[in-house]
Amino acid sequence: MSDSAVKQGPSKQGPDRPTASGENPGAPTGASERRGLIELQGIDVIDEPARTARPRDLFMPWFAANVSVFGMSYGSFVLGFGISFWQATVVSLVGVVFSFLICGIIAIAGKRGSVPTMVLSRAAFGVDGQKLPGALGWLTSIGWETTLTILATLATVTIFDKVGWAHGTAVKILATVVIAGTIVAASVLGYHVIMKLQSVLTWVTGIATVIIMAITVPKIDWAAVSSLPAGSAAQMVGALVMVMTGFGLGWTNVAADWSRYQRRSASSGSIVFWNTFGGSVAPIVLVIFGLLLSVSNKDYAGHVAGDPIGALADLLPTWILLPFLLVAVLSLISGAVLGIYSSGLTLLSLGVKVSRPVAALIDGSILTAGTIFVVFFATDFLGPFQSFLITLGVPLAAWAGIFCSDLALRRRAYDTVSLFKPNGRYGRFDWVSIITLVVSSVIGWGLVVNQFAADASWNNWQGYLLEPLGLGARVVDDQGVQSWDGSWPWANLGVLVSLVISFLVTLVARRGLVRRQESTQTEADENATSADITAELEAGERR
Secondary structure, eight states: OOGGGGOOOOOTTOTTOOOSTTTOTTSOOEEEEEETTEEEEOSSOOOGGGOOBOGGGGHHHHHHHHOOGGGGHHHHHHHTTSOOHHHHHHHHHHHHHHHHHHHHHHHHHHHHHOSOHHHHTHHHHOTTTTHHHHHHHHHHHHHHHHHHHHHHHHHHHHHHHHHTSOOSHHHHHHHHHHHHHHHHHHHHHOHHHHHHHHHHHHHHHHHHHHHHHHHHGGGOOHHHHHHOOOOOHHHHHHHHHHHHHHTGGGGGGGTTTTTTTBOTTSOHHHHHHHHHHHHHHHHHHHHHHHHHHHHHOHHHHHHTTTOHHHHHHTTSOGGGHHHHHHHHHHHHHHHHHHHHHHHHHHHHHTTOOSOHHHHHHHHHHHHHHHHHHHHHTOSSOHHHHHHHHHHHHHHHHHHHHHHHHHHHHOOSOOOTTGGGOTTSTTOSOOHHHHHHHHHHHHHHHTTOOOTTTTTOGGGTTOOTTTTTTTSOEEEEOTTSOEEEESSGGGGTHHHHHHHHHHHHHHHHHSHHHHHHHHHTOOHHHHTOOHHHHHHHHHHHHHO
C-alpha cells in the first residue's frame, strides 16, 4: 500500500466534541483519526479524506490470511468423498473461487457504506434486529481465531520436539506468549498496521510455501494419481460443499471490513476481482498439492485429519523444519489477526461502549485465555468447541444469503445516518429477514451432522432431515458413538441450502420494501460524515 493510503485526515468531529456513543448504543464509536500507530476508527463511517485505499490493496490481506499450509489438508478431506484426482481438482477450483466470490460481492457493500460488515447488515435486519446475526458472527469469529492460535501454538511445540530443541511446559509458555501477543498487538494497532503487516507476510509465507512444496514434489507418485477411480455426481457435490464451507464462506461475515477504506468511486468489479483473486489463489494451489500428497502417501493422508501440520512435517527433511514452522505459524497468525480485528468491530456493533482498540483488546484477551486453557489444561475441549463453531456456520450462511440478496436489490449507496438510527429508514427490526434467518437455519441444521460425535455427543441432534430425505443413514458403533453412512451427511449440505433459501426468499419478499426505502433517499443521506451522524443522533435525542 502506498504512503498516501495510510494517511488519514483530521476528524471533522473535532477534539472536544463528544460522540453520541455514550448515549445511544447504536451510535458510532471511535473517530476518523489515528493516534500514532493506533487506529481509532470504530464503527462510524470512514470520512472521504481517509478513503484512500485502492482495489488492488485488497489482495495482500486476503492472500496472507489464506496461504496457510493447513490448506493442504483439504486435499485429503476432498479425496475422502471417494472421487478421482481430476474430479477433486475441479471441485477444489470451483468451490474455492465461488466461495471467495461471495466475499468479493459482500466487499462491494463496504465501499458503498464505508462502515464494517455487521453495521451494513442493519439495512437488512434493522438496527436492533441485526444484533442476532451480529452475536452469532462475533462468537464464530472469535472462536475460529482462537482455534487458529491454538493450532499455531501446538505446531510450535510439535516442531521444537521434532528438531530436538526443547519440549514441555517452557515451550508451550513461550509459544503462547509470542503468538497470542503478536495477534493481540496487531489487532489493537488496527487497519493500517495490519495492512503493512499482511504485505510482509504475503511475501514471506508465499515464498516459503513454494520452497516447501518444491521439496516435497519427489514424494508424489504420479502413477497413483492417475489410477484413482472416479466417484459419483453426488460425491462430487458433497466434496464441493465441503470446500466452500471450509474456505470463503467462513469469511463472509467480515468481508466488507477491509473494503470500507475504498473510495466510493472505486470500481465494484475491481473490488470483487482483487478480493476473490487474493483469497482464492493460494488455497487453489495448496489444496491441489495436498491432493497429490494424499494420493501418493497413505501415512500422510491417514494422519492429516488429527494433526495436519505435524503430518506434513513428517514428509520434510529436518533442516527445513524451522522454516516450515515459521511459514505455518505466520500464516495462522495472519488469519487470526484479521479475524480478531473484525470481531472487535462486531463487538462495537452490538452496542458495547468502548473504543475500537479496547474492543480488540477484549477479544484478544478472550483468545489468549482460550488458548491457555486448551494448551495447558483441557483434554477434550477442542473437538466440542469446533463442533459448536460448525453449528454456528449454518445461521451465518443464512445471514450471508440475506445480506447478498439485500445488496443485490439496492440501486443506491446506504443511508449511513439510518444505519445508526433505530427510527430511521431501516427501522428497528426487519421481521422478514429475522424469520428467514431462523427458518433457513432450522432447515440447514437438519442437513448437517456433528463431525465430532465422539467428543460432543450433545450436538448429535443435527441431521434430522437426512434420513427422511434418503440422504444418509444414522449408525452407532460398538462404543455407542454415532456416525453416518453415505456421502451427503459429511458434505455440510445444510450450509449451502440455508444460503440459497435465504437468498431467494429475501430476493422475493423484500423487493418492495427496499424500493420504498430508496424512493426518498438523497445524496446527502449517502454521503454523511461521522460528524453529521453524531449531530443527527444528538438532535434526535434532544427532540
